[in-house]
Amino acid sequence: MFIGMYKSVNSPKEFFTEERDTLDFPTQITRDSERFMLHKTMQVSSKTQLSRIIASAKNNGIEYNIKVD
Numbered sequence: 001m002f003i004g005m006y007k008s009v010n011s012p013k014e015f016f017t018e019e020r021d022t023l024d025f026p027t028q029i030t031r032d033s034e035r036f037m038l039h040k041t042m043q044v045s046s047k048t049q050l051s052r053i054i055a056s057a058k059n060n061g062i063e064y065n066i067k068v069d
Helices: 047-059
Strands: 002-008 014-017 028-031 034-043 063-066
Touching: 014 034, 014 047, 047 063
Parallel strands: 014 063
Antiparallel strands: 002 014, 002 034, 028 034
């Protein structure tokens, strides 16, 4: 499974997407009237690894499990 990390082009905001089975993430999206670029994709090989990513996001105030189309 894969997740994507998006960063805003105008502010320090960032977020992680929900899990996907493929790497078909859009390179640019608009969310809450703000533009985001795909910063990186990560292959998540286990639920433990995903839990660590989510815990890190929570600790840093980063949104996670966001659906993108």
